[in-house]
Amino acid sequence: MASKQEHTEYVLRIGDNALILGQRLSEWCGHAPVLEEDMALANMALDLIGQARMLLTHAGQLEGAGRDEDQLAFLRTEAHYRNLTLCELPNEDFARTVVRNFLFSSFQVLLWARLSGSTDAELAAIAAKSLKEARYHQQHAGDWVIRLGDGTAESHRRSQVALDYLWPYTAELFAPAPSDDKVVAAGIGPAWPSLEADWEAQVVPVLNEATLTVPARTPFKSFGKFGRHSEHMGHLLATMQIMQRTYPGARW
Amino acid sequence: MERKEWPLWEVFIRSRNGLDHKHCGSVHAPDPRMALQVARDVYTRRMEGVSIWVVKASDIVASDPDAKPELFDPAEDKIYRHPTFYKLPDEVNHM
Numbered sequence: 001m002a003s004k005q006e007h008t009e010y011v012l013r014i015g016d017n018a019l020i021l022g023q024r025l026s027e028w029c030g031h032a033p034v035l036e037e038d039m040a041l042a043n044m045a046l047d048l049i050g051q052a053r054m055l056l057t058h059a060g061q062l063e064g065a066g067r068d069e070d071q072l073a074f075l076r077t078e079a080h081y082r083n084l085t086l087c088e089l090p091n092e093d094f095a096r097t098v099v100r101n102f103l104f105s106s107f108q109v110l111l112w113a114r115l116s117g118s119t120d121a122e123l124a125a126i127a128a129k130s131l132k133e134a135r136y137h138q139q140h141a142g143d144w145v146i147r148l149g150d151g152t153a154e155s156h157r158r159s160q161v162a163l164d165y166l167w168p169y170t171a172e173l174f175a176p177a178p179s180d181d182k183v184v185a186a187g188i189g190p191a192w193p194s195l196e197a198d199w200e201a202q203v204v205p206v207l208n209e210a211t212l213t214v215p216a217r218t219p220f221k222s223f224g225k226f227g228r229h230s231e232h233m234g235h236l237l238a239t240m241q242i243m244q245r246t247y248p249g250a251r252w
Numbered sequence: 253m254e255r256k257e258w259p260l261w262e263v264f265i266r267s268r269n270g271l272d273h274k275h276c277g278s279v280h281a282p283d284p285r286m287a288l289q290v291a292r293d294v295y296t297r298r299m300e301g302v303s304i305w306v307v308k309a310s311d312i313v314a315s316d317p318d319a320k321p322e323l324f325d326p327a328e329d330k331i332y333r334h335p336t337f338y339k340l341p342d343e344v345n346h347m
Binding site: 034035036037039040043148 | 258280281282285286289290293294297339
């Protein structure tokens with residue numbers, strides 16, 4: 001039987017991914033290369049923040065300490081966020097944004113599919129709804145990865161630079177989290193390493209079609225999902241939390 | 253550097269099954285696949301539709317606005333083309 005704390009932490013890992021990448025993608029609002037893409041990125045940011053709202057609300061209820069989605073989203077300190085480091089890295093340029101979206105949404109598609117059979121009924125319902133969104137994100141980002149990778153010399157170069165930069169952080173997606181063992185045993189959700197083979201089977205063919213070189217695995221490790229974040233996380237949180245910290249309890 | 257504009261696509265959305273696709277706007281996109289995708293992102297965010305058509309704007313053949321007098325004005329006084337002069341039996345009154 002998984003403890004309340006272990007269960008909460010597992011849900012937070014999933015919810016914080018959506019929250020932090022949603023925040024990152026929202027930075028594109030008003031800045032995307034074309035109006036149509038501006039809307040698409042904002043839509044996806046909102047999809048992710050919608051997922052985060054449901055998951056953080058659920059995590060707050062599991063925790064049973066009276067924290068709601070806003071308190072979890074805006075009033076935790078950096079070390080209490082459980083998102084993958086991949087999600088907090090800066091957007092840099094459009095190539096890195098879509099390559100990251102592709103790597104992450106492919107992970108989310110597999111995760112939501114597995115979670116839709118969760119013994120946690122609330123989590124299963126959230127997963128079934130979110131799976132449709134993630135499928136669209138994967139299709140959208142995958143199309144762009146192929147277009148840019150197999151595009152001009154410059155778009156290919158930027159895409160390869162983005163992939164080389166992001167790839168080492170994808171190891172964290174599948175790193176085992178010992179505190180999740182009982183959660184997995186209780187049928188609440190999959191063990192992270194069990195998603196890796198399917199993920200590579202979805203991701204690598206698209207990268208090949210995009211004429212990108214898949215980097216070799218290195219010993220590099222990141223630890224965002226254990227609360228040890230990159231130097232970029234503090235800046236992201238400062239921007240994201242300033243309203244709630246300046247006007248505590250503010251609502252609209 | 254040469255700057256090419258993406259072609260313009262006209263977007264038609266069917267709001268519900270059984271209704272017609274209606275023109276609702278346009279998007280720029282490099283090819284049909286992406287035109288559909290951006291039309292979805294721009295025009296169906298608030299549950300506006302269940303089906304999308306996109307048509308390259310340059311493939312639409314349109315009547316010449318200057319030809320309006322000869323194309324459309326002659327229909328103005330041909331009221332006999334409206335089927336309003338038939339006496340219908342009471343039983344089919346709701347036709």
